[in-house]
Amino acid sequence: MTFGIIGYGRFGQLWANALSALGEVHVYDRTHISTKSSSIQFVTLPEAAACDIVFIIVPISEFESTCTEIKNLIRPDSIVIDCCSVKTYPATIMQKTFSKQQPLIATHPLFGPDSVHKSGGMMNHKIVICPLQVDTAQLDKILNLLHQLQLNVLITTPEDHDKQMANSQGLVHFIGRGLAALNLEQQEISTPDFQALININKMVVNDTWQLFLDMHRYNPYTRQVREQFLQQLNIINNEVNRDH
Numbered sequence: 001m002t003f004g005i006i007g008y009g010r011f012g013q014l015w016a017n018a019l020s021a022l023g024e025v026h027v028y029d030r031t032h033i034s035t036k037s038s039s040i041q042f043v044t045l046p047e048a049a050a051c052d053i054v055f056i057i058v059p060i061s062e063f064e065s066t067c068t069e070i071k072n073l074i075r076p077d078s079i080v081i082d083c084c085s086v087k088t089y090p091a092t093i094m095q096k097t098f099s100k101q102q103p104l105i106a107t108h109p110l111f112g113p114d115s116v117h118k119s120g121g122m123m124n125h126k127i128v129i130c131p132l133q134v135d136t137a138q139l140d141k142i143l144n145l146l147h148q149l150q151l152n153v154l155i156t157t158p159e160d161h162d163k164q165m166a167n168s169q170g171l172v173h174f175i176g177r178g179l180a181a182l183n184l185e186q187q188e189i190s191t192p193d194f195q196a197l198i199n200i201n202k203m204v205v206n207d208t209w210q211l212f213l214d215m216h217r218y219n220p221y222t223r224q225v226r227e228q229f230l231q232q233l234n235i236i237n238n239e240v241n242r243d244h
Contacts, residue, residue, distance in 0.1 A: 002026060087108060
């Protein structure tokens with residue numbers, strides 16, 4: 001089995017290394033990053049797009065242009081998979097760009113290089129699967145692949161995914177970025193709660209600013225969550241400032 005990976009950022013590198021144990025990995029990246037791994041080959045875009053399973057792992061803001069660029073390069077039987085942190089947007093783009101017969105699956109791995117490093121591997125991490133245009137055999141092929149990676153698979157719709165992620169990932173990253181702006185550091189006089197704030201900050205600062213913007217701009221449900229959170233902070237702040 002051959003795996004094509006388009007995009008070799010932090011997650012693309014993690015995913016390529018994981019898949020290299022299960023088949024040939026062909027990577028295309030505009031920056032032409034080299035690797036010492038003999039199991040990962042850097043190839044041209046047409047070669048990456050000609051693989052059995054093609055993973056599009058580019059920033060969300062580049063997703064539509066990438067799909068347009070490869071739509072005539074993909075084999076009709078290749079399974080095309082995205083790994084974006086939002087789902088309704090890439091699902092819509094893939095279904096609009098590729099033919100109705102092209103096998104398509106939307107996914108969101110709920111982990112990254114930092115969480116995998118912290119836990120010592122990908123085992124038992126979660127990945128969301130949204131089947132778009134696949135038959136039972138094609139879906140089973142992908143599920144078997146993910147089970148070989150020992151991942152915990154969650155099957156849902158793009159809409160349900162984005163609603164839930166607005167409350168979890170979107171809000172956590174929003175708070176984490178706010179904490180980063182305060183330049184919080186370890187201090188002698190503190191409580192365990194303060195350490196929790198430090199940990200939230202550390203969880204998000206290694207991700208790119210582009211990823212943060214994309215997960216908020218392309219998820220239709222994050223704006224409401226942000227506004228509700230800020231509204232509650234204002235209510236609390238006004239209460240604290242209220243004269244007794």
